[in-house]
Amino acid sequence: MKPKEHPAGVKSVLLHICCAPDASYGVPAMQEKYRVTGFFFNPNIQPGMEYDRRLLVTHALTDSMPFPLEVAEGGEEEWEDAVRGLENEPERGRRCEACIRMRLSRTAAEAKSLGIPAFSTVLTVSPKKDAAMVNRIGREEGEKAGVAFLEADLKKKDGFRKSVETTKRLGIYRQNYCGCRYSLRP
Numbered sequence: 001m002k003p004k005e006h007p008a009g010v011k012s013v014l015l016h017i018c019c020a021p022d023a024s025y026g027v028p029a030m031q032e033k034y035r036v037t038g039f040f041f042n043p044n045i046q047p048g049m050e051y052d053r054r055l056l057v058t059h060a061l062t063d064s065m066p067f068p069l070e071v072a073e074g075g076e077e078e079w080e081d082a083v084r085g086l087e088n089e090p091e092r093g094r095r096c097e098a099c100i101r102m103r104l105s106r107t108a109a110e111a112k113s114l115g116i117p118a119f120s121t122v123l124t125v126s127p128k129k130d131a132a133m134v135n136r137i138g139r140e141e142g143e144k145a146g147v148a149f150l151e152a153d154l155k156k157k158d159g160f161r162k163s164v165e166t167t168k169r170l171g172i173y174r175q176n177y178c179g180c181r182y183s184l185r186p
């Protein structure tokens, strides 16, 4: 599913970027309808070397498919607070909901402070992400912040397969786990 046209005629979006592979499809898909500013805020990525690598390749992606990229550092303690007690939840469970919520909440606040009328995320490119959950969280956080959330399920229309092809063609690193230390468990 390509992003829907927002009824209020929104033209610009602050697009949360979790990683370069998802952005390699999600950014151009969103650019078909909106002016996109990327926003990298992912204090869930562990360990630090992996965070640095994912941020580096996201910067490299902006050379191949130019788009402005904002990076927000910090948030590690807030992330630990958000997921405390949820360590044993499975992927797509309540820990992931808390993790996604804190990242989208920050994206909504950033959109508000930058004067960008809408926000969204490329998280739904991944087949491991529940688009209904991501869109519900986005709607809720958007309502709290007073910023529109653009719903999408970017894995549809072969979004994930296309992201695999693009990352191979561009030689972009593709991680083999979601991000936090719990997703590293065998």
Ligand code: SF4
Binding pocket: 044, 045, 083, 091, 092, 095, 096, 097, 099, 100, 178, 179, 180, 181, 182, 183
């Ligand atoms: S598995 Fe992924 S979405 Fe879930 S808590 Fe870990 S980093 Fe966040």
